[in-house]
Amino acid sequence: xxxxxxxxxxxxxxxxxxxxxxxxxxxxxxxxxxxxxxxxxxxxxxxxxxxxxxxxxxxxxxxxxxxxxxxxxxxxxxxxxxxxxxxxxxxxxxxxxxxxxxxxxxxxxxxxxxxxxxxxxxxxxxxxxxxxxxxxxxxxxxxxxxxxxxxxxxxx
Amino acid sequence: xxxxxxxxxxxxxxxxxxxxxxxxxxxxxxxxxxxxxxxxxxxxxxxxxxxxxxxxxxxxxxxxxxxxxxxxxxxxxxxxxxxxxxxxxxxxxxxxxxxxxxxxxxxxxxxxxxxxxxxxxxxxxxxxxxxxxxxxxxxxxxxxxxxxxxxxxxxxxxxxxxxxxxxxxxxxxxxxxxxxxxxxxxxxxxxxxxxxxxxxxxxxxxxxxxxxxxxxxxxxxxxxxxxxxxxxxxxxxxxxxxxxxxxxxxxxxxxxxxxxxxxxxxxxxxxxxxxxxxxxxxxxxxxxxxxxxxxxxxxxxxxxxxxxxxxxxxxxxxxxxxxxxxxxxxxxxxxxxxxxxxxxxxxxxxxxxxxxxxxxxxxxxxxxxxxxxxxxxxxxxxxxxxxxxxxxxxxxxxxxxxxxxxxxxxxxxxxxxxxxxxxx
Numbered sequence: 001x002x003x004x005x006x007x008x009x010x011x012x013x014x015x016x017x018x019x020x021x022x023x024x025x026x027x028x029x030x031x032x033x034x035x036x037x038x039x040x041x042x043x044x045x046x047x048x049x050x051x052x053x054x055x056x057x058x059x060x061x062x063x064x065x066x067x068x069x070x071x072x073x074x075x076x077x078x079x080x081x082x083x084x085x086x087x088x089x090x091x092x093x094x095x096x097x098x099x100x101x102x103x104x105x106x107x108x109x110x111x112x113x114x115x116x117x118x119x120x121x122x123x124x125x126x127x128x129x130x131x132x133x134x135x136x137x138x139x140x141x142x143x144x145x146x147x148x149x150x151x152x153x154x155x156x
Numbered sequence: 157x158x159x160x161x162x163x164x165x166x167x168x169x170x171x172x173x174x175x176x177x178x179x180x181x182x183x184x185x186x187x188x189x190x191x192x193x194x195x196x197x198x199x200x201x202x203x204x205x206x207x208x209x210x211x212x213x214x215x216x217x218x219x220x221x222x223x224x225x226x227x228x229x230x231x232x233x234x235x236x237x238x239x240x241x242x243x244x245x246x247x248x249x250x251x252x253x254x255x256x257x258x259x260x261x262x263x264x265x266x267x268x269x270x271x272x273x274x275x276x277x278x279x280x281x282x283x284x285x286x287x288x289x290x291x292x293x294x295x296x297x298x299x300x301x302x303x304x305x306x307x308x309x310x311x312x313x314x315x316x317x318x319x320x321x322x323x324x325x326x327x328x329x330x331x332x333x334x335x336x337x338x339x340x341x342x343x344x345x346x347x348x349x350x351x352x353x354x355x356x357x358x359x360x361x362x363x364x365x366x367x368x369x370x371x372x373x374x375x376x377x378x379x380x381x382x383x384x385x386x387x388x389x390x391x392x393x394x395x396x397x398x399x400x401x402x403x404x405x406x407x408x409x410x411x412x413x414x415x416x417x418x419x420x421x422x423x424x425x426x427x428x429x430x431x432x433x434x435x436x437x438x439x440x441x442x443x444x445x446x447x448x449x450x451x452x453x454x455x456x457x458x459x460x461x462x463x464x465x466x467x468x469x470x471x472x473x474x475x476x477x478x479x480x481x482x483x484x485x486x487x488x489x490x491x492x493x494x495x496x497x498x499x500x501x502x503x504x505x506x507x508x509x510x511x512x513x514x515x516x517x518x519x520x521x522x523x524x525x526x527x528x529x530x531x532x533x534x535x536x537x538x539x540x541x542x543x544x545x546x547x548x549x550x551x552x553x554x555x556x557x558x559x560x561x562x563x564x565x566x567x568x569x570x571x572x573x574x575x576x577x578x579x580x
Contacts, residue, residue, distance in 0.1 A: 036197065036433070067438055069484065072231035098429075103440055107491035122487030126440045127429050129543070156197050156432055 036066035038125045039133075039152035046147065046148040052079050053087070055135050055148050059123075066128060066154045069104065073111070073118035074135060083116025090136040091120040093152070095129055128156040132141050178551045180404045181362070184412040185419050192399075194422035199396035201388045202503070204273035205508040208476035209286050209469045213383065217325035220578070222381025224321055225374055228579035230311050231295055233302035234257060239294065239378065242266040245575040248508030249385060254516025260299030265516035268509040270570070272501055276439040276484070280498045280514045281458025285476075285481055287379035289467040292371065296343050302354050304343035305371040306332070306359075312374070319580070326373050330366045337363050372473040376402040384574055387505045390566040392418075410563050417560030425528070429543055436503035438563065443496040445540025447533030449515050454537065455497035458578060459490035496537030507562045525549065525557045 040063050045056040053076055060071045072091060076084040089108050094101040104124045111117040125131050133150040187195060201414035212218035225231075229238040242256040243249040256262040264280050272278075278290035280422050294300040295308065312318045320561065321328060332338040342355035391409040398406025410418065421427045432438040441455040462485070467473055469481035476482065498514040512518045518527065529549040530538075549557070 067432065067440070069487065085554065095543075097542060099539065100493055102489035103489070103494070106487060124487070126438055128432065129429060156194055 002093050025050070036128070036154070036156045038066055038131065038154035039150070040155070042133075042150055042152050046135075046149070046150065048146040048148050049139070053077065053084055053137055054079075055137060056134065057133075057150070064123075064125065064152070064154075066156060067126045069122060069124045072123060074120060075101075075114075076116045076118070076120045076137060083114075085116075086140050088138045089118045089120075090134075090138070091123070092125065092134045092136075093125060093131050094134070095127060095131055097128065097130060111135065118155040125152065128154045130154075180341075180408075182399060182402065183409045183415055185415045187419055188423065191419055191422045194428050195418065196396060196399065197226070197432075198422075198434050198436065199393045201271065201274075201393075202272065202384075204383060207273070207286055207288075207379065207383075207481070208475040208479045209481050210281075210288050210379050211475040212325060212376045212380050213371070215325060215380055217321070218377045219384060220382035221321040221374075221576060222379065223578050224318060225378050226381055228311075228318075230307050230315075231283055231301055231303040233304075237301045239291075240577075242294075242300070243269050243501055250509035250556060251516075252510070254511050256300070258300055259302040262299055264514050265454075265511065267501060268381055268505060269385045270387040270505045270508075271435060272385065273379075274435045274437075274439070274502070277458075277462075279443075279458065281454050281461070282441060282499055283458040283461035284465065284467070285468075285469045285485065287382050287463060288372065288375040289465065289469075291375040291378040291382075292467055296345075304341045304356075305367050306338055306342040306356075307340060309367050309370045310338070310340070312370070322370075322373070322377075325377060325576060329370065332367070338367070342367075363507075365397035368473070370465065375467075381574070384571060386569050387566045388569050390504065391563045393566070397562070411559060412558040413556045414493050414563045416553075417556035417558065418563075420549075420557055421560055425547055425549075425557065426543060427528075430500045431503055437500040439500065441494060441497035442537045442541050443535065444498075444513075444527075445531065445533060445535035445544065446496075446513065446515075446517070447477050449517060449536060451537055453495055453513070453515070455494040455499075456490050456492070456538075459488050459494065461570055462488065469545075492538070494538070496535060496539075503561060504564050505566065507565045521558045522554060522563050525561075526552045529554065 015046050019053060039059070044058065045054060047054050055074060055076055057072050057074045060073060064070050074089055074091070076082050076087055076089065091106055091108055094102060102124055103126055104122050106120050106122040108118055108120050111119050131152040135148045135150070136145055137148065138145040162232060207213045226239045229236050229241075232238070235259045239257060240260070242251045244251060251266035254265055256266045267280065273287060275287070276285070278284040278287060278295070284290040284293065295303045296305065311333050312322050313332055319329060337360065339359070339511035341352050343352045344356050345353035347353060353419075394406050394432075396407065398404065402516045409520060430438050430442050432441075443454070462468055465471065468485060469479070470477050470485050474482060507521060510519055510521070512521070512524050518524045528544070529547045531544060531546045547553075
């Protein structure tokens with residue numbers, strides 16, 4: 001939200017330059033201005049397997065810091081809204097335009113205290129630009145597996 | 157905050173002369189919104205984060221010992237090579253040749269040490285994860301100082317000044333005078349035919365641990381010293397301070413050419429992708445697609461060495477084996493994607509440290525910028541970052557980028573006494 005505030009402020013600043021050399025007065029933004037974060041405006045929920053499962057994620061810390069390790073909490077719900085049972089999760093991220101992924105290998109473990117929740121530990125988006133977050137859900141021991149993809153933009 | 161926004165307003169409207177008071181414009185070129193945000197993100201450089209794996213990080217006595225050890229040649233097998241031989245204080249603490257030649261020839265170029273304490277990983281391939289872990293390597297590398305840890309401990313215990321400096325920082329030294337237990341020279345080695353390795357393995361395990369404990373503390377003292385080698389007040393920093401303070405006198409610290417180079421750096425040059433933040437480095441690893449030279453796995457092999465090292469942040473010699481640096485080790489990975497990757501160097505004081513790249517192949521900054529302009533090479537190892545595309549820079553563009561890189565030079569922040577050996 002803080003980043004969004006900055007963008008809005010910038011838009012107003014730009015709009016205020018009318019070519020006469022007299023910019024309009026700029027509104028003063030609130031909060032921190034300079035932050036390097038990822039996915040500030042990202043979608044955080046997706047459905048897979050024709051709507052049979054819904055995945056939603058939250059980062060820790062939030063927002064995701066650029067080039068620092070962070071965790072994800074991923075909740076998986078069935079179509080009835082209840083926590084999913086016999087499913088497993090894999091997580092990864094990549095920069096398709098750069099042809100590479102992360103420099104870390106995250107671990108995914110179920111949160112024993114919260115049914116349907118997985119903890120992804122060791123994520124790191126080390127470059128500014130456009131990332132894809134991949135959450136692969138597998139039902140049962142042998143599949144099927146389907147991927148949910150989320151767009152994350154890292155801004156420095 | 158208000159002043160920042162005022163500055164941005166003027167800069168974004170850089171083409172609009174300030175008609176209100178006739179004062180000179182803050183910048184001589186226009187920066188877009190994204191470019192200006194990236195400019196501001198690159199200064200000031202904060203203090204380096206503490207290294208909890210080194211309990212003596214910031215300790216004045218350890219700094220004093222490390223200062224002496226950095227310039228100590230008796231740790232080398234010929235008594236003539238010290239850290240400062242290759243990390244030359246008169247050359248940005250780097251070497252002026254592509255590959256240092258001391259007791260042998262180094263595999264990679266000796267990097268500079270300014271702001272090294274900001275590093276997440278050490279060496280070009282990141283095979284150490286602390287400054288102290290890095291310092292231990294060249295002392296025993298046969299191609300560098302070719303020393304050995306037992307003789308190093310003997311040198312410290314036998315030298316009145318070094319002994320006093322050590323004991324001021326770390327307490328009493330152990331007694332290593334028994335030649336039957338502590339041979340004159342011994343070190344572990346991957347080369348089992350190395351007689352020094354045989355001597356090391358012939359020592360009792362508790363005696364090896366005694367030597368290792370001192371050896372590691374010598375490294376931690378050098379790390380404490382290296383933290384003092386900082387550079388934070390380059391003309392570029394004055395320029396950014398001028399943007400924040402709405403002070404055209406300060407922004408004049410960058411010439412128009414350097415400002416154009418900066419605009420390319422944070423804009424179409426895409427340099428900002430890897431040279432991020434106020435360190436001008438993301439502290440991570442990338443494959444630039446260098447052709448020729450020696451085949452080098454880079455980070456791919458570096459990860460394996462790091463994980464196996466007894467001197468990593470999670471190891472028995474770490475003062476914070478469960479802390480954040482150790483935690484980071486859990487997630488490192490060695491995949492083919494990392495083949496040919498090398499650490500992004502900081503660009504602060506880069507003009508002081510030619511030649512450039514991991515193998516020192518480019519003698520000037522102009523050659524480096526020209527490389528990024530052309531990229532007409534087939535990578536020898538791995539694959540080049542796809543974001544790297546030929547920039548097709550004009551000669552003026554290249555001049556401008558070089559002028560900007562030269563504006564990152566600051567030799568004044570570091571304490572001048574650290575540029576020479578300590579007074580006896």
